[in-house]
Amino acid sequence: MRERDRLDKAIANVRRMEGETRANVEMIELAQEEGDQSLIDEAEANLKALQAEAGKMRLESLLSGEADANNCYLEVNAGAGGTEAQDWAEMLARMYMRWAQQHGYKVSYLEESAGEEAGIKSCTVKVDGPNAYGWLKTESGVHRLVRISPFDGQARRHTSFSSVWVYPEVDDTIEIDIQDKDLRVDTYRASGAGGQHVNKTDSAVRLTHLPTGIAVACQQERSQHQNRAKAMQMLKARLYEVELQKREAEKLAQEAAKTDIGWGHQIRSYVLQPYQLVKDLRTNVERTDPQKVLDGDLDEFMAASLAARLGQDEKAA
Numbered sequence: 593m594r595e596r597d598r599l600d601k602a603i604a605n606v607r608r609m610e611g612e613t614r615a616n617v618e619m620i621e622l623a624q625e626e627g628d629q630s631l632i633d634e635a636e637a638n639l640k641a642l643q644a645e646a647g648k649m650r651l652e653s654l655l656s657g658e659a660d661a662n663n664c665y666l667e668v669n670a671g672a673g674g675t676e677a678q679d680w681a682e683m684l685a686r687m688y689m690r691w692a693q694q695h696g697y698k699v700s701y702l703e704e705s706a707g708e709e710a711g712i713k714s715c716t717v718k719v720d721g722p723n724a725y726g727w728l729k730t731e732s733g734v735h736r737l738v739r740i741s742p743f744d745g746q747a748r749r750h751t752s753f754s755s756v757w758v759y760p761e762v763d764d765t766i767e768i769d770i771q772d773k774d775l776r777v778d779t780y781r782a783s784g785a786g787g788q789h790v791n792k793t794d795s796a797v798r799l800t801h802l803p804t805g806i807a808v809a810c811q812q813e814r815s816q817h818q819n820r821a822k823a824m825q826m827l828k829a830r831l832y833e834v835e836l837q838k839r840e841a842e843k844l845a846q847e848a849a850k851t852d853i854g855w856g857h858q859i860r861s862y863v864l865q866p867y868q869l870v871k872d873l874r875t876n877v878e879r880t881d882p883q884k885v886l887d888g889d890l891d892e893f894m895a896a897s898l899a900a901r902l903g904q905d906e907k908a909a
Contacts, residue, residue, distance in 0.1 A: 605649060609642055616642070654898040659760035659836060660726030665829055669714045670707070671734070671753035676744075678711030680737045680752040683886060685715050688731070688756075690888030697721035702822065703809045710743070716809070716826070718761070725760035730897035731890075732758045733859030740865045749865055753858065759833030761825065768828040776800040777820070782811035799823045806830045860893070862886070875900050 616635040623631035655661070666688055670681035692699045698720040705713040719728065734755050741750040762768055779794040796811035797819040808830060810823040862882055863869045870879045875896035879885055885893075 602649075602653070609646060609649075613639065613642055651895055651898060654901070655723045655726035657726060657729075657836075659832070660729070661723055662725045663718065663720045663761040664725035664728055665702070665716060665718055665759055665761065665826055666728060666731075667714065667716050667757045667759075668712070669755045669757075670712065671755065673750070673752050675707060675709045675711065676741050676750050677752045677754060678707030678709075678713055679743070680711070680735075681714070681754040682707075682711040683737070684735055684754050684756060685712065685717065687886050687888055687890070688719075688728070689717065691890050692719050692721070692724075692888075694888050695721070695727075697724055700812070702812050702826070725758065727894055728758045729760075730894060730901065731756050736858040736861045738861065738863045738865065759829050760836070762828040762832045768831055770801065770824075770827065770831070774802050776802060779816060795819060797823045799827050801827060801831065804831065804834065806834070872896065 616638045619635040620632055623629075623635065668681050668685045668688075670677040673680075689699050700718050700720070702716045702718055704715040707713055734753055737752045737754075738749065740747050744750065776799070778798040778800070780796050780798070781794055782796040793816070795814055795816045796809065797816060798807060798809040799820070800807040806827065808823050808826040810819040810826065812822065813819045859874055860870065860872045862885070863871075864882055868880050868882050870882045870885045870893075871877070872893050875893070877893055877896045879892070881889075
């Protein structure tokens with residue numbers, strides 16, 4: 593029923609826009625015969641508004657993948673570089689949380705590994721909302737930061753790398769079979785501010801899927817059973833994302849694989865010194881206001897990446 597409602601709404605919008613386009617074109621023709629410039633201007637303004645709406649609808653049509661409508665998990669991992677890279681990982685996590693909150697998504701932390709001095713080594717957050725995976729899926733990859741390091745007493749310029757990986761939540765309509773013999777379960781004490789259970793019992797859970805080597809961890813809940821249940825959901829989502837990547841690789845005749853967190857693999861560069869520039873190396877979209885981007889203004893990059901993916905699909909077809 594959800595799929596039917598979505599398609600009904602899309603078709604109704606297309607038919608409405610077709611009707612409004614015809615009406616405005618006819619208005620221009622009549623106004624030209626009568627010499628009424630004000631009517632011509634009004635109809636042309638309406639057509640420009642319809643053109644903008646059509647562009648928005650085309651972008652929404654890109655979110656038609658098998659799991660695009662699902663909630664998603666977002667992982668951030670610091671690359672080599674110690675404190676500087678760990679601080680960059682925390683900045684990235686904040687950027688995506690700001691973007692999600694600005695678009696009305698609910699964000700919850702599931703796991704976080706703090707850095708030794710500052711920042712984070714890694715974190716996993718869940719983003720709840722319509723089309724969360726569809727919008728965020730093109731953000732997977734290595735992100736590069738160039739700036740004057742606040743952790744360098746000599747104020748030298750540093751380059752840091754962190755990776756982002758996004759995978760969809762598996763809903764009840766998708767069956768993922770995981771055998772107990774393929775799982776290794778580790779428990780440990782959760783990190784945090786403390787409390788009645790946190791830091792006092794082995795409530796945090798890490799699950800490792802032995803055939804694939806995929807590992808997930810959750811320490812959000814006080815109960816080990818609740819953490820295990822959430823970790824199992826994350827593991828199923830990871831395995832599902834692996835399957836989606838295989839299908840996409842076959843369709844586009846290329847393999848979608850994770851790369852090293854370092855030179856030559858980045859998808860986007862954020863330069864704060866000696867000049868101000870954010871550039872997506874896949875689509876060549878550039879912005880000269882990196883602070884706004886780091887505050888969550890990512891729509892332009894996401895739209896360009898989705899459009900590029902559509903072009904690849906059309907070319908493959």
